[in-house]
Amino acid sequence: MNLLGRRLPAAALVLLAGGLVGAVLAPPDRFQGDYQRLMYVHVPTAWVAYLCFGLTGVASALWLWRRTGRFDRLAAASAELGVLFTGLTIVLGSWWGKPVWGVWWTWDPRLVTTALMFFVYLGYLALRRATLDPLARARRSAVLGVVAVVQVPVVHMSVVWWRALHQPPTVLKPGDPTIDHRMLAVLLLNVVAFTVFALMLLRARLRLTVLEDELATARAAEDTEVAGGVVTAPQLEGRMRDV
Amino acid sequence: MTVLSPAPLRQARAIAGTELRIEARAGEALWIITPFGAVALLLTPMAVGADRPLLSQLGTGMYWVVVLLFGVLVALRQTATDSPGHLAVLRMTGMPAAARLGGRAAATTVVLLAFETLLLPVMIALYQPDLAGWPWLAAALPLTAAGLAALGTLAGALVHGMAGRGTLGPLLVCPLALPLLLGATELVKEGGYGQVPWLWLLLLVTVTGIGWLALLLGANALEESS
Amino acid sequence: MSEWAWVTIGFVITFGALAGYTLRLRLRAEAIRRERVRR
Numbered sequence: 124m125n126l127l128g129r130r131l132p133a134a135a136l137v138l139l140a141g142g143l144v145g146a147v148l149a150p151p152d153r154f155q156g157d158y159q160r161l162m163y164v165h166v167p168t169a170w171v172a173y174l175c176f177g178l179t180g181v182a183s184a185l186w187l188w189r190r191t192g193r194f195d196r197l198a199a200a201s202a203e204l205g206v207l208f209t210g211l212t213i214v215l216g217s218w219w220g221k222p223v224w225g226v227w228w229t230w231d232p233r234l235v236t237t238a239l240m241f242f243v244y245l246g247y248l249a250l251r252r253a254t255l256d257p258l259a260r261a262r263r264s265a266v267l268g269v270v271a272v273v274q275v276p277v278v279h280m281s282v283v284w285w286r287a288l289h290q291p292p293t294v295l296k297p298g299d300p301t302i303d304h305r306m307l308a309v310l311l312l313n314v315v316a317f318t319v320f321a322l323m324l325l326r327a328r329l330r331l332t333v334l335e336d337e338l339a340t341a342r343a344a345e346d347t348e349v350a351g352g353v354v355t356a357p358q359l360e361g362r363m364r365d366v
Numbered sequence: 367m368t369v370l371s372p373a374p375l376r377q378a379r380a381i382a383g384t385e386l387r388i389e390a391r392a393g394e395a396l397w398i399i400t401p402f403g404a405v406a407l408l409l410t411p412m413a414v415g416a417d418r419p420l421l422s423q424l425g426t427g428m429y430w431v432v433v434l435l436f437g438v439l440v441a442l443r444q445t446a447t448d449s450p451g452h453l454a455v456l457r458m459t460g461m462p463a464a465a466r467l468g469g470r471a472a473a474t475t476v477v478l479l480a481f482e483t484l485l486l487p488v489m490i491a492l493y494q495p496d497l498a499g500w501p502w503l504a505a506a507l508p509l510t511a512a513g514l515a516a517l518g519t520l521a522g523a524l525v526h527g528m529a530g531r532g533t534l535g536p537l538l539v540c541p542l543a544l545p546l547l548l549g550a551t552e553l554v555k556e557g558g559y560g561q562v563p564w565l566w567l568l569l570l571v572t573v574t575g576i577g578w579l580a581l582l583l584g585a586n587a588l589e590e591s592s
Numbered sequence: 593m594s595e596w597a598w599v600t601i602g603f604v605i606t607f608g609a610l611a612g613y614t615l616r617l618r619l620r621a622e623a624i625r626r627e628r629v630r631r
């Protein structure tokens with residue numbers, strides 16, 4: 124089984140290349156200059172991160188409903204990708220924020236929620252790693268997956284309300300809301316490109332999980348003894364007759 | 367012969383009563399974790415400097431941070447009802463998991479309320495904060511206790527039987543319990559300005575409600591031979 | 593540092609992380625396949 128496949132990686136790479144070209148050719152921002160181009164990678168990674176966690180929530184709920192292993196594998200793979208993209212989002216956000224805002228971090232609700240999401244799903248992965256029994260692992264992470272996807276929006280709202288009290292309405296935003304339509308086109312292209320790439324990674328991660336499960340089964344089968352193997356034929360004068 | 371099974375609510379009350387009696391008798395969790403929280407409150411002024419105005423600004427915030435971080439430990443405490451033998455007996459009685467965990471969370475709510483109440487004068491003495499809005503603590507304390515108890519009990523069920531349960535449990539609870547922290551601090555602060563802090567009350571009630579719902583619904587999903 | 597240099601580093605971080613993760617998946621798959629062949 125080919126881990127990455129053929130057509131999906133090709134499509135993803137073509138789209139990413141197109142997105143990169145677009146990011147280079149797009150006009151610079153009036154206020155942020157060329158720094159604004161970091162939006163073309165930061166926003167797509169954020170979008171993919173949220174998509175992945177939503178998928179984990181849905182897959183967890185489906186597992187609780189149907190109890191099929193496929194949903195558990197999907198939830199886990201999606202969570203792992205989500206953590207990757209969330210971490211990347213935070214790093215890129217910081218990298219973009221420093222030259223533009225002058226600080227590595229602000230208490231903007233989106234940043235806080237993203238950071239908290241990162242830790243929630245890090246905890247999800249830690250829970251999976253620590254649970255050895257596959258069924259218990261599926262059960263526990265499914266419950267956590269559903270609870271998390273319900274609670275994260277509540278957490279976000281609470282932080283939005285909190286910041287509304289403590290900061291004037293001119294909240295620093297990564298990009299003018301009335302965005303130039305060329306920039307918007309490049310942004311959308313990159314969003315699509317990153318999504319397709321993430322799909323490729325998701326499929327690859329799922330295939331890897333299947334391989335890992337097969338290996339674990341093979342290992343377990345090796346360790347167990349063949350039934351009846353303890354019984355040997357009676358020996359006559361020290362010579363075995365059962366071979 | 368028909369056997370009448372007691373209502374789940376009665377069972378939950380029985381579990382809660384047992385847990386509270388154990389806590390009152392041995393009381394390790396409360397009497398170890400509360401002093402630990404007090405030590406944490408003591409450490410901060412040493413780290414940031416015992417500057418009176420600064421500390422009085424920090425006080426209420428530090429209080430709720432300590433309540434969150436150490437309250438999680440209270441909620442995750444291991445009790446005698448966690449032993450495999452005891453659990454097996456409870457399961458054989460046919461008690462639904464929601465009743466067992468619900469009773470546990472109810473007991474934890476009471477213990478957390480005691481924990482919060484004991485730490486409050488400690489914080490007030492050390493930080494001497496502005497106590498405007500303190501009547502609203504009557505809402506903030508029980509709501510946070512109930513919310514933290516539910517989330518903590520749920521997390522305890524998720525990490526049950528694991529080696530790293532003491533560290534993984536808090537990691538699972540704390541990010542999701544953030545609204546409790548925000549709600550409590552803002553509730554008292556806004557109450558101090560003379561308005562009724564409806565939004566924060568709503569937030570605390572919602573988060574606590576979701577926590578309890580998740581606990582009771584998730585209890586049966588988690589119940590099996592784990 | 594010039595604006596373009598800063599932006600370039602950002603892009604390198606992005607694609608480097610994604611390429612690194614992809615590579616990690618492939619290496620793990622290879623290791624598993626080798627292990628399976630061995631058995």
